[in-house]
Amino acid sequence: MKTSSIIEFKNPISKYQHDVDDGLHSDYKVINNEFIHKSIRILENYQFIQSLSHADKSTLIQHLKIRKYYHNQTVYNQNDPCTDINILLEGALKLGWSTSQGKYHTDIFVPSGTLINIVPIVTGQPLLHDHIAQGRTVIANLPGQLFVDVIRNNADALFMVLKLICVRTQLNREQNFIYSTETLQTRLAKKLVFLVDYHSYQDKDKILLNLKLSQENLAELLQTSRQSINKELAALSNQNIIEVKYNQIFILDFEKLSNIAQTHQFHSTTKFL
Numbered sequence: 001m002k003t004s005s006i007i008e009f010k011n012p013i014s015k016y017q018h019d020v021d022d023g024l025h026s027d028y029k030v031i032n033n034e035f036i037h038k039s040i041r042i043l044e045n046y047q048f049i050q051s052l053s054h055a056d057k058s059t060l061i062q063h064l065k066i067r068k069y070y071h072n073q074t075v076y077n078q079n080d081p082c083t084d085i086n087i088l089l090e091g092a093l094k095l096g097w098s099t100s101q102g103k104y105h106t107d108i109f110v111p112s113g114t115l116i117n118i119v120p121i122v123t124g125q126p127l128l129h130d131h132i133a134q135g136r137t138v139i140a141n142l143p144g145q146l147f148v149d150v151i152r153n154n155a156d157a158l159f160m161v162l163k164l165i166c167v168r169t170q171l172n173r174e175q176n177f178i179y180s181t182e183t184l185q186t187r188l189a190k191k192l193v194f195l196v197d198y199h200s201y202q203d204k205d206k207i208l209l210n211l212k213l214s215q216e217n218l219a220e221l222l223q224t225s226r227q228s229i230n231k232e233l234a235a236l237s238n239q240n241i242i243e244v245k246y247n248q249i250f251i252l253d254f255e256k257l258s259n260i261a262q263t264h265q266f267h268s269t270t271k272f273l
Contacts, residue, residue, distance in 0.1 A: 033066075071133060218233075
């Protein structure tokens with residue numbers, strides 16, 4: 001694969017990594033704080049923030065608190081009360097839970113650049129997932145009640161938050177459909193495509209996933225056995241589509257991987273935001 005054919009695959013929600021200046025943060029003293037600066041850049045990517053007044057934006061930014069976590073540190077436990085909106089600045093969060101059979105079910109690895117926990121804040125319900133740091137992870141916390149107070153009197157902001165929730169709900173429904181209709185090979189390929197979109201970087205002529213995932217991790221994500229994952233990874237390796245070394249996955253042919261990931265009954269363009 002030529003290098004030029006893979007450079008477009010970057011985290012779609014990490015625009016804050018680029019140097020831009022659109023005025024939102026230009027007059028805030030907090031700009032000197034690296035992580036507050038990243039928090040502002042991420043918020044700029046979400047449409048609801050664009051509908052708020054300068055005063056409301058300033059209020060949100062002034063209440064941001066930065067928290068740092070080490071690899072595998074638990075940020076929240078399932079059923080913990082939810083009091084903060086979280087903005088994931090660096091690293092990733094593994095969201096999952098322990099099953100009654102004593103196994104762990106991983107639902108998703110949330111990428112950096114993501115704003116999460118809107119639903120439990122709005123509904124006043126506890127968290128459905130454990131939140132576990134993957135690698136060095138940095139999170140900005142925004143008081144949930146403040147978030148609600150700021151957006152509730154702005155119809156445009158409320159609509160954009162509703163749209164965001166609907167997009168994520170649609171994605172969950174699509175995932176349920178795929179799990180019930182598609183082969184393990186297709187589901188694995190689709191999961192790898194997601195990881196390329198949100199958890200990868202270019203390494204010479206390859207795409208390298210920056211999450212080190214064991215076969216057990218992939219089995220948790222796809223609700224199958226490690227042995228089945230091993231078989232499917234071997235098949236992809238034999239076709240020179242991927243390369244696996246010590247829990248590190250290299251994508252050698254993204255086009256072929258994307259073709260395998262295509263579902264047959266519907267064509268979705270929903271992206272995680």
